[in-house]
Amino acid sequence: MIKRSEMNPIITPEDIVPSHEGLWVAGVFNAGVTLFNNEILLLLRISEEAINPSKTLVRVPALDGQGQLGFLEFDKESSADNYDFTDPRSVRYPSAHTKQKVRQLTSLSHFRLARSHDGIQFTIEDKPTIFPEGPMEQWGIEDPRITKINGAYGITYSQVSPYGVGTGLIITEDFKTFIRKGMIFPPENKDVCLFPEKVNGKYLAYHRPVPSAIGSPDIWLAESEDLVHWGKHQHVLSSGQVGESVRIGGGAPPIKTEKGWLTIIHAANEGKTYSLWAFLFDLDDPSKIVAQSREPLMVPEKPYEIQGYFPNVVFTCGAYIQKDTLVVYYGLTDDKMGQAEVDLRALYESMEFKATPADKAQRK
Numbered sequence: 001m002i003k004r005s006e007m008n009p010i011i012t013p014e015d016i017v018p019s020h021e022g023l024w025v026a027g028v029f030n031a032g033v034t035l036f037n038n039e040i041l042l043l044l045r046i047s048e049e050a051i052n053p054s055k056t057l058v059r060v061p062a063l064d065g066q067g068q069l070g071f072l073e074f075d076k077e078s079s080a081d082n083y084d085f086t087d088p089r090s091v092r093y094p095s096a097h098t099k100q101k102v103r104q105l106t107s108l109s110h111f112r113l114a115r116s117h118d119g120i121q122f123t124i125e126d127k128p129t130i131f132p133e134g135p136m137e138q139w140g141i142e143d144p145r146i147t148k149i150n151g152a153y154g155i156t157y158s159q160v161s162p163y164g165v166g167t168g169l170i171i172t173e174d175f176k177t178f179i180r181k182g183m184i185f186p187p188e189n190k191d192v193c194l195f196p197e198k199v200n201g202k203y204l205a206y207h208r209p210v211p212s213a214i215g216s217p218d219i220w221l222a223e224s225e226d227l228v229h230w231g232k233h234q235h236v237l238s239s240g241q242v243g244e245s246v247r248i249g250g251g252a253p254p255i256k257t258e259k260g261w262l263t264i265i266h267a268a269n270e271g272k273t274y275s276l277w278a279f280l281f282d283l284d285d286p287s288k289i290v291a292q293s294r295e296p297l298m299v300p301e302k303p304y305e306i307q308g309y310f311p312n313v314v315f316t317c318g319a320y321i322q323k324d325t326l327v328v329y330y331g332l333t334d335d336k337m338g339q340a341e342v343d344l345r346a347l348y349e350s351m352e353f354k355a356t357p358a359d360k361a362q363r364k
């Protein structure tokens with residue numbers, strides 16, 4: 001049902017100029033999307049790794065609290081620390097270490113703007129548009145999502161530091177000046193998707209806390225008067241309700257349609273394969289599901305979705321509707337960007353609609 005662009009992958013690391021000497025671009029992926037001044041705008045996540053002259057060392061980039069770039073090195077052959085290097089995304093403590101899992105990320109991410117008239121060929125800035133800043137972003141900024149709201153644009157994104165992964169908010173009106181509003185959801189919480197308008201007088205957001213003793217990484221809804229302070233948290237969707245997933249999270253921020261808030265989410269199974277699923281939530285009460293995909297909207301199938309930096313990942317941070325088509329931008333294996341389109345009518349037909357109280361009353 002979903003049609004991948006024949007030009008996929010539409011953006012790859014070769015298209016990106018490194019931000020600093022000593023770094024190489026490992027990935028360009030998980031971009032936020034919006035329409036701005038008759039152009040399609042992507043805010044790309046660029047991940048960079050340290051150029052590493054040695055096979056036995058792992059050199060990783062990291063910022064200090066003042067934003068100065070430095071490098072750390074880990075000796076792969078030293079048995080003293082016993083670090084685990086099997087996940088390409090991080091250096092991990094040995095499994096016996098129970099308190100924390102990640103010692104250091106192997107890459108440092110920032111954001112870069114790309115503009116296009118046709119949605120496939122993009123002109124990409126050759127310098128960072130938004131670079132990590134301050135102690136909460138020492139390990140980078142990741143997975144931006146853009147929502148047009150009140151004539152401005154709200155960008156939610158992961159702020160990564162040794163203290164954990166929280167979600168920050170940046171507001172811009174022109175994509176030139178960016179106003180940082182600080183951390184709006186503390187660790188561990190990411191995949192925050194802002195709604196494009198107030199519902200019943202309140203700003204709303206889906207978010208994804210990661211409980212540790214009880215509960216699982218599920219999708220929640222919160223409300224706010226000012227986009228900065230959030231409360232009235234409600235649980236919306238469990239990972240167990242989405243195929244065989246063990247983690248789920250918001251993907252593309254909700255889009256208003258006549259049938260409900262159309263939201264594409266991601267789900268990961270035990271084997272760390274990521275898939276995309278479509279949901280419709282009630283327009284007046286988005287904690288309620290109206291309909292959900294019977295089958296995943298997308299699973300990794302193409303070689304460029306299967307092979308790469310982190311295999312078997314399709315991950316979206318943004319989509320928009322053009323006439324009767326949903327246009328989805330998505331990250332491929334944490335290193336490149338893809339685009340796909342799906343006809344809205346076919347999408348709705350593929351979804352299972354829940355019976356409403358009115359339907360139930362009619363059946364009686």
Ligand code: MAN
Nearest residue numbers: 030142143310313315331334
């Ligand atoms: C997490 C996030 C994403 C990433 C996936 C797959 O969900 O860090 O940025 O795409 O993992 O690695």
